[in-house]
Amino acid sequence: MSNLSLIVVLLILMALGYQLGMTRSRKVATVNPDLRMHSRPHHYGMMVGLWAVLPAFFILLLWLWLAPAVINSMMLAQLPADVAALAADELRVVSQRIGNLAGNFGVVADAADWELAAAEHLRQLKANSALVLTALMAVIAAVGMLYSLLRITPRLKARHQVERVVKALLVLCSTVAILTTIGIVLSMLGETMKFFSYIPPGEFFFGTTWNPRFSTVGVGEQGDFGLVPLLAGTAMIAGIAMLVAIPLGLMVAIYLAEYAPVKLRNTAKPVIEVLAGIPTIVYGFFALVTVGPFLRDLGAAVGLDINATSALTAGVVMGIMIIPFISSLSDDIITQVPKSMRDGSLGLGATKSETILKVVLPAALPGIVGAVLLAASRAIGETMIVVLAAGNSPSLTANPFEAVSTVTVTIVNQLTGDNDFSSPQSLVAFALGLTLFVITLLLNVIALVIVRKYREQYE
Amino acid sequence: MSNSAPVKISATDVKVFYGDNQALHGISMDVYQNEVISFIGPSGCGKSTFLRCMNRMNDTIEHCRVTGSILLDGRDIHEPALDVVQLRAQVGMVFQKPNPFPKSIYENISYGPKLHGLAERKADLDDIVESSLRRAGLWNEVKDRLDQPGTGLSGGQQQRLCIARSIAVSPEVILMDEPCSALDPIATSIIEELIDELKQNFTIVIVTHNMQQAARVSDRTAFFHLGNLIEIGNTNDVFTNPQQKRTEDYITGRYG
Structure with missing residues (x-):
C-alpha cells in the first residue's frame, strides 16, 4: 500500500478505535455500577483511538526514515564484485542509475544486464518492504487497540x-x-x-561604497560591498515613513479612542486597517504613478528639485502604509487607560484635551512606543514600495529628494537573474538579509519588552 | 450644624436619565456651607448619580441626561455661561477607588494647580504641594519621596493623595464617592479624621455604604431609595428617630 493510503487507513482506524473505546467504557460502567468511571466516555474513546494510531504511525515514520538506506545496501550487496569494489561516490552514481531504472525513469546510455538485474532486485525489495510495513502496522495498530480496550476499567486515568x-x-x-x-x-x-x-566583515559593515560589479567579470575584479549606503538609505526611508506615520497615526488613534462616537469608531477602525492589507506592490504602483510625479511637481512649484523616484516618495507612501499599525495599536492602548484616570483629571477641572495630553497619553506612552517600534521594523523590512519608488541608486546621500537604495532592494537585485551561488555577488544577499533580520529582531524585542512592561502597570 | 448656615448647593427637582432608564426621580435638597452631609441607601438607589450631578461628572457618560436645577452659590451650574471646567475646580471629587495618576507624588498634587495657573513660580507650587499634603495628613509619610510614583503608595495613602490632589486646586466643595470602600479599617479611620478636619474649610458631600461611617462623620444624612430622596435631616435624628418607615427599615438592617 502507498504511504498515503496507509495514513488514510490509520485515520479510519482512529475513528473506529474512538467508537469502540466509547462503547467499551459504557459497558464497563454498567458492569460496575457502584464504581464511578475516572474519565468521560469520549476520553476512553480518544485514548483507544490514539493507542491504535500513534504506535503504528511512529513505526511508519521510522520505516520511512531507515528503510531506503537498508534497501539500498541490500541491493548493493547483490551487485557483481567488480562494481561493488568501486569508490563510494561512484557507487552513489550507480545506485542512482539503478534507482531510476527501477522507477521506470530513463537513464543515459543503454543499461547493462547487471544493472537491469539489480533494478529488478530493487523493485522486489521495495515491494517487500511496503508489504512488511503494511503488515507490521496492521499488527501494531490491532495490538494497540486491543491492549487499550482491555485496559479500560473505572480506575484507568x-x-x-x-x-x-x-x-x-x-x-x-x-x-x-x-x-x-x-x-x-x-x-x-x-x-x-x-x-x-x-570579503572581510570590516569592509562589509563599514564600507561606504556599494558597487558589487557582476559575477561574470571574474574573481580578479572584486566589487565594493559597503553596507553603509544601503543602511543609510533604509534608515532615511524608514525615518521619512515614521515622520509621516507617527503624527498621522497618533492623531487617528486619539480621535478614535477619545472623540469619535462609538458607531463611527467601529466603522472607521476596520476601514483604516484595510490600509495594512493592501498588497505592497500596489502601494508601489501608487508611489510610482501618482505620488512621485505629484511630489516632483510640488517641488518644482516651490523651487525644489525632487526626483519622481526618491527616498521621499518611497518614505511618504510607506508612511501611509504603516499608519494602521500605529493607529490601531495605539487606539487599543489608549482605550485601555482606565476611565478612573480620566475621571480623576476631569474631576480636578482639567479640560478634555488637557486630560488627554497630560494624563492619558503619558499613561499610554510605553505602549505607544511599542507600537511605533513594531511599525518601524515593518518599515525597515519593506521591499516592494522601495523597489518601485526609491530609484534604486545605492549612493550615500543625505538629500531625501534624491534616489537611494535600501538593503531589501539590494537583496532583490543580487538574487534575481542568473546566479552563481558561490560568488560574493550572490552571497552578499545573505549577509544583507541577516543584518536586516538582526535589526528588525532587536526592534521587535525592544517593542515587546516595552509593551509587556506597560501591561503589568494596570493589571 | 444649624440650618442658619448659608446654602452652598441647592438642588431642585433633579432627574437623571441613562438612555430610557430614569435613575433619579426629582431630587430636591440644600447643602449648607461647611457641613458634612452623607448620602446613604442601598446600591443602585441613585446616591452616587446625584453626587456626580453636583460637578457635572455625568456629562462624561454617554446617553446620560440631567434635568432640574442645581445652584452653586445661587448660580445654576447648567447655565451656558458657566464653564464646566471652572465648576469642577470649585467642586472637587474623590472617587471610590483611589486613582492616582501614574506620575510622581509631587506631580499628582501639582497637576491641578498647574492647569489652573494657581502658582506663578516653582516655590509657590512647592508650597501648594506641601500644604495640600499636610492638610491630607500625608506630608510626614511622603515628604522624602515626592519624586516617586503615586501608584507605589498603599491604598489608604493613595486615597489621601487623591484627597490632597483635590484640595490643591482650592475647591469650595469636595464630593466623596464611597472614599473608604476600598480601604481597611485603619486607613478608613484616618480618612474619617481627615474629613472632620477638612470641614473647617470645605463643604463635604460623602456617599457611603457604611452607616456607622455616616453616623460618625456627617452633620446631616440623606437617605436615598430607588432614585428618590426618602428622608434628610440631622444625622442624629435620622439614625435615632427616623421619620419614614423605609429609612428605619434600612438603618435597622431589615433590607439593603
Missing part, C-alpha cells in the same frame, strides 16, 4: 493519557515555529560566513 498526548502535540507545534526561526538564521548564517570568506 484515560483523560490524563489523552491530555498528555494533546500537550505533547501543542509543544510540538510551538517548537515548529521556533525551529523555523532558528533554521532561517542558521541557513543565512552559513551563507553569510561563506560571503565573509571573500
Whole structure:
C-alpha cells in the first residue's frame, strides 16, 4: 500500500478505535455500577483511538526514515564484485542509475544486464518492504487497540493519557515555529560566513561604497560591498515613513479612542486597517504613478528639485502604509487607560484635551512606543514600495529628494537573474538579509519588552 | 450644624436619565456651607448619580441626561455661561477607588494647580504641594519621596493623595464617592479624621455604604431609595428617630 493510503487507513482506524473505546467504557460502567468511571466516555474513546494510531504511525515514520538506506545496501550487496569494489561516490552514481531504472525513469546510455538485474532486485525489495510495513502496522495498530480496550476499567486515568498526548502535540507545534526561526538564521548564517570568506566583515559593515560589479567579470575584479549606503538609505526611508506615520497615526488613534462616537469608531477602525492589507506592490504602483510625479511637481512649484523616484516618495507612501499599525495599536492602548484616570483629571477641572495630553497619553506612552517600534521594523523590512519608488541608486546621500537604495532592494537585485551561488555577488544577499533580520529582531524585542512592561502597570 | 448656615448647593427637582432608564426621580435638597452631609441607601438607589450631578461628572457618560436645577452659590451650574471646567475646580471629587495618576507624588498634587495657573513660580507650587499634603495628613509619610510614583503608595495613602490632589486646586466643595470602600479599617479611620478636619474649610458631600461611617462623620444624612430622596435631616435624628418607615427599615438592617 502507498504511504498515503496507509495514513488514510490509520485515520479510519482512529475513528473506529474512538467508537469502540466509547462503547467499551459504557459497558464497563454498567458492569460496575457502584464504581464511578475516572474519565468521560469520549476520553476512553480518544485514548483507544490514539493507542491504535500513534504506535503504528511512529513505526511508519521510522520505516520511512531507515528503510531506503537498508534497501539500498541490500541491493548493493547483490551487485557483481567488480562494481561493488568501486569508490563510494561512484557507487552513489550507480545506485542512482539503478534507482531510476527501477522507477521506470530513463537513464543515459543503454543499461547493462547487471544493472537491469539489480533494478529488478530493487523493485522486489521495495515491494517487500511496503508489504512488511503494511503488515507490521496492521499488527501494531490491532495490538494497540486491543491492549487499550482491555485496559479500560473505572480506575484507568484515560483523560490524563489523552491530555498528555494533546500537550505533547501543542509543544510540538510551538517548537515548529521556533525551529523555523532558528533554521532561517542558521541557513543565512552559513551563507553569510561563506560571503565573509571573500570579503572581510570590516569592509562589509563599514564600507561606504556599494558597487558589487557582476559575477561574470571574474574573481580578479572584486566589487565594493559597503553596507553603509544601503543602511543609510533604509534608515532615511524608514525615518521619512515614521515622520509621516507617527503624527498621522497618533492623531487617528486619539480621535478614535477619545472623540469619535462609538458607531463611527467601529466603522472607521476596520476601514483604516484595510490600509495594512493592501498588497505592497500596489502601494508601489501608487508611489510610482501618482505620488512621485505629484511630489516632483510640488517641488518644482516651490523651487525644489525632487526626483519622481526618491527616498521621499518611497518614505511618504510607506508612511501611509504603516499608519494602521500605529493607529490601531495605539487606539487599543489608549482605550485601555482606565476611565478612573480620566475621571480623576476631569474631576480636578482639567479640560478634555488637557486630560488627554497630560494624563492619558503619558499613561499610554510605553505602549505607544511599542507600537511605533513594531511599525518601524515593518518599515525597515519593506521591499516592494522601495523597489518601485526609491530609484534604486545605492549612493550615500543625505538629500531625501534624491534616489537611494535600501538593503531589501539590494537583496532583490543580487538574487534575481542568473546566479552563481558561490560568488560574493550572490552571497552578499545573505549577509544583507541577516543584518536586516538582526535589526528588525532587536526592534521587535525592544517593542515587546516595552509593551509587556506597560501591561503589568494596570493589571 | 444649624440650618442658619448659608446654602452652598441647592438642588431642585433633579432627574437623571441613562438612555430610557430614569435613575433619579426629582431630587430636591440644600447643602449648607461647611457641613458634612452623607448620602446613604442601598446600591443602585441613585446616591452616587446625584453626587456626580453636583460637578457635572455625568456629562462624561454617554446617553446620560440631567434635568432640574442645581445652584452653586445661587448660580445654576447648567447655565451656558458657566464653564464646566471652572465648576469642577470649585467642586472637587474623590472617587471610590483611589486613582492616582501614574506620575510622581509631587506631580499628582501639582497637576491641578498647574492647569489652573494657581502658582506663578516653582516655590509657590512647592508650597501648594506641601500644604495640600499636610492638610491630607500625608506630608510626614511622603515628604522624602515626592519624586516617586503615586501608584507605589498603599491604598489608604493613595486615597489621601487623591484627597490632597483635590484640595490643591482650592475647591469650595469636595464630593466623596464611597472614599473608604476600598480601604481597611485603619486607613478608613484616618480618612474619617481627615474629613472632620477638612470641614473647617470645605463643604463635604460623602456617599457611603457604611452607616456607622455616616453616623460618625456627617452633620446631616440623606437617605436615598430607588432614585428618590426618602428622608434628610440631622444625622442624629435620622439614625435615632427616623421619620419614614423605609429609612428605619434600612438603618435597622431589615433590607439593603
